Amino acid sequence: MQENPSFEPVLSVEGLSTAFKVDGEWRQVVRDVSFTVLPGETVAIVGESGSGKSVTSLSILRLLAAESSRIEGRVLLNGRDLTALSEKEMQGVRGNDIAMIFQEPMTSLNPIFTIGRQISEVLTRHKGFSKAEARAETVRLLEKVRIPNAATRFDEYPHQFSGGMRQRVMIAMALASRPKLLIADEPTTALDVTIQGQILDLIKELQAEEGMAVLFITHDMGVVAEIADRTVVMLRGDLVEQGPTAEIFANGRHAYTRALLASVPKLGSMEGEALPLRFPVVDMESGVVAPGQALSDTVDKSMTPILTVKNLVTRFSIRGGLFGSKTGAVHAVEGVSFDLYKGETLSLVGESGCGKSTTGRSIARLVEPDGGEIELDGYNVRQLTGPDIRAMRKSVQMVFQDPYSSLNPRMTVGQAIAEPYLKHKLGSKADAREMTANLLARVGLSPTMMNRYPHEFSGGQRQRIAIARALSLDPKVIIADESVSALDVSIKAQVCNLLMDLQEEFKIAFLFISHDMAVVERVSHRVAVMYLGEIVEIGPRAAIFGNPQHDYTKKLIAAVPVPDPARRLIKRNTPIDELKSPVRPLGYEPAKAEYREVTAGHFVKLDRQVRAA
Known part of the structure; x- marks a missing residue:
């Protein structure tokens, strides 16, 4: 409705000010x-x-x-x-x-x-x-x-x-x-x-x-x-x-x-852009906007992929009954396959419970896969044991959604960044300190901050620290698991720009796990859409957003809020249904997924009815 001055307000807030008592002093926050x-x-x-x-x-x-x-x-x-x-x-x-x-x-x-x-x-x-x-x-x-x-x-x-x-x-x-x-x-x-x-x-x-x-x-x-x-x-x-x-x-x-x-990413703003595009740089004080620059072409597909995943399967057992016997399994990841090239960003998108985070954790062996092949920088990841797994993790690092829970509150940020470097015996403590200072500067923080603790930083700064720690081992692949989801819109733009800058400089490959379709459209070279543990559509970013084929992909894109007040009275009429359960009975084995190639590199999963026809 539009404002009507003849109506008496339900709520009228007049001169509201709120203060909190901190260390014996009153500090106004409103x-x-x-x-x-x-x-x-x-x-x-x-x-x-x-x-x-x-x-x-x-x-x-x-x-x-x-x-x-x-x-x-x-x-x-x-x-x-x-x-x-x-x-x-x-x-x-x-x-x-x-x-x-x-x-x-x-x-x-x-x-x-x-x-x-x-x-x-x-x-x-x-x-x-x-x-x-x-x-x-x-x-x-x-x-x-x-x-x-x-x-x-x-x-x-x-x-x-x-x-x-x-x-x-x-x-x-x-x-x-x-x-x-x-x-x-x-x-x-x-x-x-x-x-x-x-x-x-x-x-x-x-x-x-x-x-x-x-x-x-x-x-x-x-x-x-x-x-x-x-x-x-x-x-x-x-x-x-x-x-x-x-x-x-x-x-x-x-x-x-x-x-x-x-600062708000707008779905559809990448039309005509061949490569990922940095977010506009916005000064929140002055409102001055510097347009985002396109990423240089960092992907060389003539080379061997840095990461190859074939038919990856990860399931979690469900136990019940008096003796805790196995009664079924959560089919979290089911037959997932893709390649990731040096300098490329492949985004995994889908709703909570679709298996995208489990895919990332399975690749890094933070959870144990049940089947399939993972080849990372020459390593057969599934065959590694003990010290070899640690060596493999120099090539792949993860950045999680909540940096505060992944940083030790008792360690200074300098110690947190240097820890992987020292654990892998890559240099002396003096080398580690120099490396930490360089990385902090590289992610837009002052080297003088290395003696501070995580609680002394904002959420965006903590995420920068987590990225610096991931870079300390000079990884070939970074798995960013909802790494910008919890950030304010301006900080989200800054962190995404930082990741693209690092990709351009170091040719890092990113597996970018997210449910934010507008951000994914901006940062990705390719996109894979996951539903119930399977990839239902995968292809170049322009193809997925410009010509989505799978019903679930279309549903995800249609649901994104658009910053246009003209849409205020529009209803999407999204079907009200919960994501189906990935729980399956004991011994259940799904049929192997089959795909149709729509255009070069753009594949969509065939449903069973289509296959039968």
């Missing part, structure tokens, strides 16, 4: 923020990590610890000042007049209670429903948020639901008390692109049916364009710009707004 949300309207608060957007939402609901936080200003819900209410009165507001959906539903759902019980509790607590009435209404709500077989799933537990279905449950719980305002704090960030599309469609539909006001918090400008009527832009605790979304996108006035928009 300063003098004011905005309104009208009935049936969606207002998005956008900004990068540390901008204060989530703290603003928690301040509205007064969910910050009273002893260590201080909130000033007014928060009016239908004219009622929430900052003047007692804690007991606020308990009646939370979950009743205002509902909230968080980024990670598994941390918001109690794992020891059934889904049905957790939703019913809202109805019995706030609405006075009987147990039978609450059950009937809960089933209705689960059906409303498109949970298949809602009546039978009432008694299931959170771990029995996929991430997307758990987020639907959270929405059902939020809707249970028919709130006047729904606050959605990054509700799609942790979801696969197809599930994200379904959740955005669902929120639009439910808002139209219920007339709710929605406050949507995100850093994804594509999502903002598709869902928000108005947009509030925050930077380091300050509100720097607000207005109708279409106007913000077409004519953003603040430098930071323009910089945010310029």
Whole structure:
């Protein structure tokens, strides 16, 4: 809907300021923020990590610890000042007049209670429903948020639901008390692109049916364009710009707004580009944009591939019964084959559970494959044992999604980068220190930082440190497993540019594992699409994005949010289904996949019906 001044706001935030007590001193993290949300309207608060957007939402609901936080200003819900209410009165507001959906539903759902019980509790607590009435209404709500077989799933537990279905449950719980305002704090960030599309469609539909006001918090400008009527832009605790979304996108006035928009990768922007293209370099302070430069041609396919994978199979046993006997297996990777050349980036894409990360870990022997061949830089990887595996890992290194969990918090970053070099006895401690200083400079950090610890760095800086550590052994192949997924849009662009710079300089081959199709389109030479452990389509990047053949590839591409406010009322109508289970009974052996060559190097898997015909 469009803003209508005749409506009284559902939410009116006036001069909101929030401070936290740190080392005995008050530090302001949100300063003098004011905005309104009208009935049936969606207002998005956008900004990068540390901008204060989530703290603003928690301040509205007064969910910050009273002893260590201080909130000033007014928060009016239908004219009622929430900052003047007692804690007991606020308990009646939370979950009743205002509902909230968080980024990670598994941390918001109690794992020891059934889904049905957790939703019913809202109805019995706030609405006075009987147990039978609450059950009937809960089933209705689960059906409303498109949970298949809602009546039978009432008694299931959170771990029995996929991430997307758990987020639907959270929405059902939020809707249970028919709130006047729904606050959605990054509700799609942790979801696969197809599930994200379904959740955005669902929120639009439910808002139209219920007339709710929605406050949507995100850093994804594509999502903002598709869902928000108005947009509030925050930077380091300050509100720097607000207005109708279409106007913000077409004519953003603040430098930071323009910089945010310029940093967003747009699906389809690579049309006509033969090689991967660096992201534009954006100055977040001035908004100045330097266009991204194309990567030089680093791939030489006349040479032997640096990595060859043939019919790779990795399965995980499932055990059950009194004696823990094997009852089946998770077919995580099933018959995967591809080549990777020096200086090339091959992206593995697909939803969570498709087997792309297990493929990467199997190649590095971090998990043991059950079958197939892996040849890496002359090594037959599957035949290696003990010290030979360590020697092989000089050629292949991994960069993981969360650098903080892969860096030892007790080691300085200098020690972390030097450790592989010293373990492999590649030089003295003095050599290692010199190498570490050079690598830190190479990834855009100061050599003087080597004596600091991981917690003293931002997420983007930690990912740079992880990349420097991977480079310490001069690898031929780097497996980047969702290595930019958790980063803000501007940091994501910087890290991707760094990887392309390193590829150009050192001719490194990248196996780039991701579910972010817009990033994949920008950085890849070739793309392989995985579904249920198999590659269903593989080919040059231009062919996969310009002429997708497999239904699943088309579904992935269609689900990507496009940063264009003109699409705000468009619904994708993505089928609501969960990724099928890769669990198979004991002794099950699938038929070998067959492929059709569409154009040179572009292969699509044939389904069984086509083969039979």
